[in-house]
Amino acid sequence: MLDDLTSKLDGVLKKIRGQGKINDKNIDESLREVRRVLFDADVNYKVVSKFISDVKEKSLGQNVLTSITPGQLIVKIINDELIKLMGSEKAEIKFSDRIPSVIMMVGLQGSGKTTFSAKLAKYLKAKGRNPLLAACDVYRPAAIEQLKILGKQAGVPVYSDLEEKDVLKISRDAIQYAKENARDTLIIDTAGRLAIDDEMMNEVSKIKDALQPEEILFVVDSMTGQDAVNTAKAFHDKLNYDGVILTKLDGDTRGGAALSIKAVVNVPVKFAGIGEKLDAIEQFHPDRMASRILGMGDIVSFVEKAQTEFDMSESGKLEEKLRKNKFDFNDFLSYMNQIKKMGSLSSLISMIPGANKMLKNQEVDDSALTKVESVILSMTNKERENPNLLNGSRRRRIADGSGNPIQQVNRVIKQFEDMQKMMKQFNRDKGRGLMKKMKLPANLMKEFKA
Amino acid sequence: MSFLDKIGLKKLKDGLNKTKENLVGKVNRLVNARGVIDDDFLVELEEILLASDIGFETSEKLIEKIKERTLTDKYVDQDELNKLINDELKRVFYDTTSEFKTFDFKSEIKPFVIMVVGVNGVGKTTSIGKLAYNFKNAGKSVLIGSADTFRAAANDQLDIWAKRAGVEIIQSNSSSDPASIAFDTIKSGLSKNTDVIIIDTAGRLHNKTHLMEELKKIKRVMQKVIPDAPHEIFIVIDSTTGQNGLNQAKEFSNALNGLTGIILTKLDGTAKGGIVLKINKEMKLPVRFIGVGEQIDDLQVFESEKFVEAMFGK
Ligand SMILES: Nc1nc2c(ncn2[C@@H]2O[C@H](COP(=O)(O)OP(=O)(O)OP(=O)(O)O)[C@@H](O)[C@H]2O)c(=O)[nH]1
Ligand SMILES: Nc1nc2c(ncn2[C@@H]2O[C@H](COP(=O)(O)OP(=O)(O)OP(=O)(O)O)[C@@H](O)[C@H]2O)c(=O)[nH]1
Ligand SMILES: [Mg+2]
Ligand SMILES: [Mg+2]
Numbered sequence: 143m144l145d146d147l148t149s150k151l152d153g154v155l156k157k158i159r160g161q162g163k164i165n166d167k168n169i170d171e172s173l174r175e176v177r178r179v180l181f182d183a184d185v186n187y188k189v190v191s192k193f194i195s196d197v198k199e200k201s202l203g204q205n206v207l208t209s210i211t212p213g214q215l216i217v218k219i220i221n222d223e224l225i226k227l228m229g230s231e232k233a234e235i236k237f238s239d240r241i242p243s244v245i246m247m248v249g250l251q252g253s254g255k256t257t258f259s260a261k262l263a264k265y266l267k268a269k270g271r272n273p274l275l276a277a278c279d280v281y282r283p284a285a286i287e288q289l290k291i292l293g294k295q296a297g298v299p300v301y302s303d304l305e306e307k308d309v310l311k312i313s314r315d316a317i318q319y320a321k322e323n324a325r326d327t328l329i330i331d332t333a334g335r336l337a338i339d340d341e342m343m344n345e346v347s348k349i350k351d352a353l354q355p356e357e358i359l360f361v362v363d364s365m366t367g368q369d370a371v372n373t374a375k376a377f378h379d380k381l382n383y384d385g386v387i388l389t390k391l392d393g394d395t396r397g398g399a400a401l402s403i404k405a406v407v408n409v410p411v412k413f414a415g416i417g418e419k420l421d422a423i424e425q426f427h428p429d430r431m432a433s434r435i436l437g438m439g440d441i442v443s444f445v446e447k448a449q450t451e452f453d454m455s456e457s458g459k460l461e462e463k464l465r466k467n468k469f470d471f472n473d474f475l476s477y478m479n480q481i482k483k484m485g486s487l488s489s490l491i492s493m494i495p496g497a498n499k500m501l502k503n504q505e506v507d508d509s510a511l512t513k514v515e516s517v518i519l520s521m522t523n524k525e526r527e528n529p530n531l532l533n534g535s536r537r538r539r540i541a542d543g544s545g546n547p548i549q550q551v552n553r554v555i556k557q558f559e560d561m562q563k564m565m566k567q568f569n570r571d572k573g574r575g576l577m578k579k580m581k582l583p584a585n586l587m588k589e590f591k592a
Numbered sequence: 593m594s595f596l597d598k599i600g601l602k603k604l605k606d607g608l609n610k611t612k613e614n615l616v617g618k619v620n621r622l623v624n625a626r627g628v629i630d631d632d633f634l635v636e637l638e639e640i641l642l643a644s645d646i647g648f649e650t651s652e653k654l655i656e657k658i659k660e661r662t663l664t665d666k667y668v669d670q671d672e673l674n675k676l677i678n679d680e681l682k683r684v685f686y687d688t689t690s691e692f693k694t695f696d697f698k699s700e701i702k703p704f705v706i707m708v709v710g711v712n713g714v715g716k717t718t719s720i721g722k723l724a725y726n727f728k729n730a731g732k733s734v735l736i737g738s739a740d741t742f743r744a745a746a747n748d749q750l751d752i753w754a755k756r757a758g759v760e761i762i763q764s765n766s767s768s769d770p771a772s773i774a775f776d777t778i779k780s781g782l783s784k785n786t787d788v789i790i791i792d793t794a795g796r797l798h799n800k801t802h803l804m805e806e807l808k809k810i811k812r813v814m815q816k817v818i819p820d821a822p823h824e825i826f827i828v829i830d831s832t833t834g835q836n837g838l839n840q841a842k843e844f845s846n847a848l849n850g851l852t853g854i855i856l857t858k859l860d861g862t863a864k865g866g867i868v869l870k871i872n873k874e875m876k877l878p879v880r881f882i883g884v885g886e887q888i889d890d891l892q893v894f895e896s897e898k899f900v901e902a903m904f905g906k
Contacts, residue, residue, distance in 0.1 A: 182647075188639075283752035287744075287745040288743075288744045291745055292744050336861045338862055363832065365833050365834060365837075366832050366834055367833055372863075373832075394839055395834070396835075418742070
């Protein structure tokens with residue numbers, strides 16, 4: 143899903159750009175739009191109001207330097223304030239010398255506690271700890287079985303007791319089991335509960351009193367709206383938790399809840415869940431969240447993702463070919479495969495600043511990739527190596543073979559030629575900083591607009 | 593006795609009462625404290641509206657209406673104000689005539705196939721358990737198919753719900769393909785002449801192309817057995833969901849060539865589920881059922897009048 147938040151903001155800022163000074167009037171106009179952006183991102187209304195008045199105060203007090211426009215200045219102030227609000231330090235999980243150190247997950251129904259318990263277990267195991275998972279959800283159908291399966295996937299043992307309904311007892315027994323089996327970390331998965339369900343809230347509160355966890359983590363869905371603050375606060379009042387886990391950030395939500403929660407309970411977000419698989423866990427980066435909320439694109443994440451997912455030796459081969467001007471359809475295919483590995487085009491685009499504007503009103507269609515692929519796969523190896531061979535009759539054969547209209551084949555060949563040009567350009571520009579590199583996939587995506 | 597008591601929606605009432613206090617209580621206090629509707633009042637009213645997730649635009653429009661109304665007459669009493677808000681919100685609700693006024697709906701179509709979709713953890717499987725139970729109670733034969741082969745123990749979970757509801761299930765295992773489970777379920781339901789077939793699907797985020805493709809495929813293979821299936825496609829929306837809910841509905845609708853209704857879950861919590869107003873309005877997509885708890889009887893047929901009244905009115 144592309145959205146137009148960036149362009150909206152750009153629009154307003156353009157208006158006040160060139161007005162020379164930040165005054166009451168122009169700042170009010172731009173802040174009204176910022177306010178809307180923040181609401182659209184699900185930032186809580188109280189937090190928005192406070193934020194807006196802070197930014198206004200800061201902006202009015204600013205001496206406008208002649209070298210920058212008021213627009214740039216306001217954006218900078220907004221961004222800085224957001225980062226300040228989000229907090230800038232990365233927060234780690236706390237452990238003590240006690241065996242086992244106890245970590246307890248709490249949160250609403252379906253927020254991702256069980257999945258995150260297993261992710262964290264796997265993560266900590268890789269860091270050299272010896273975790274044990276404890277199944278303390280005796281309510282949800284098949285919750286214990288779910289944790290057992292996930293524990294197995296993580297390679298971490300799971301303590302459970304199918305007969306026992308008293309979760310306090312299960313958690314105590316889990317401690318005992320951890321001690322006897324040399325497990326230095328106990329991760330307790332609990333049932334989802336509503337903050338207004340006193341009985342259920344008392345249940346976790348009792349586990350807290352009895353086990354004194356080193357770390358209580360509040361697991362929250364990043365798609366949560368205005369209610370995030372109520373729930374986060376109610377859980378905090380009861381349990382005084384130590385960290386927040388933001389799940390399902392692999393979606394296209396702006397995730398304003400993260401900001402609201404931080405502002406209301408002042409507890410750091412420690413990790414983010416970015417997928418359903420167990421390695422889809424990442425340290426939380428408050429600064430990136432700030433630009434995501436503003437809709438400015440998560441450029442750093444994109445670059446990092448590009449770096450880890452791109453097969454470097456493949457890229458090396460590509461570069462070699464490019465230098466020799468030997469980029470052919472086989473390389474095109476392998477380049478597309480690398481792009482595919484990074485995720486869907488639409489999700490990639492959401493991370494690129496400006497890309498949404500560039501592709502305004504044009505649906506990005508991932509199935510276009512598949513179509514392109516089918517065309518290339520219908521070429522003979524000779525044709526792939528030497529695209530100049532592709533005359534009319536060959537094109538018709540490819541069209542028939544791949545089940546595409548001839549126009550589609552022509553389009554793919556055209557895209558390839560553009561791509562060739564682009565690659566050459568890229569080659570020349572190489573080493574001129576990240577922004578240049580970013581253009582490559584951004585432009586490629588533009589090629590695939592439906 | 594409030595209307596909620598009359599229709600026996602105890603849990604909805606519990607949940608919505610908090611909302612009611614929030615909104616109506618505050619509005620009343622506001623009106624009483626000021627006696628007039630002025631700018632400060634409107635600012636506070638806006639905050640109250642925004643807190644329900646109905647979104648900036650819907651809220652802005654409501655405020656506009658109230659402004660218009662109060663241009664001539666600054667004083668509006670509580671009743672009048674509540675009515676004003678109510679009427680506006682009701683106007684927002686798009687409703688189609690639905691089979692689902694009750695669970696014993698009469699349908700020419702048999703088997704009547706329902707597909708349930710949505711993002712992760714919103715309550716699809718639970719709602720299917722509750723739906724099956726209600727249809728069964730209404731005297732219908734029900735078959736559910738577990739086309740979630742991804743999520744750990746998804747099948748066991750649905751199996752437990754099927755047992756609770758006392759209905760049949762076509763199970764999956766992690767090695768099977770979700771589309772083929774759907775296919776088998778439809779085939780089996782057709783041969784047994786089952787009244788209602790419900791297909792559970794794995795939770796998926798709407799921006800994941802390959803997962804949305806999988807969903808299309810599930811739909812396609814069902815149509816190999818029954819060409820006009822599924823007869824209903826429900827998207828499940830968690831009432832805590834913020835503005836992203838609209839993206840969810842749009843993307844699922846795009847992938848599946850349209851949705852037919854919303855199941856709004858977890859209304860027993862403090863969240864108000866206001867995003868459904870926005871979805872409903874923009875997509876002309878009606879809310880069909882509401883989830884008000886984790887038990888099998890915690891599902892209600894949605895009634896917009898009552899929902900709006902319970903949420904914002906007296
Ligand atoms: N895409 C995505 N899905 C996630 C993520 N974390 C969890 N999920 C999915 O969200 C759904 C709910 O996750 P669970 O771990 O069962 O949630 P829970 O909080 O334990 O749920 P209850 O125990 O019922 O309260 C499952 O479908 C998970 O696969 C994430 O980071 N990204
Ligand atoms: N309080 C409350 N909890 C609910 C309601 N509906 C579902 N839940 C809970 O929400 C959690 C997730 O429900 P599921 O039915 O597993 O959700 P799902 O959409 O099938 O999840 P995935 O298949 O993992 O995507 C469970 O803990 C349910 O008990 C409701 O109306 N109210
Ligand atoms: Mg769980
Ligand atoms: Mg499910």
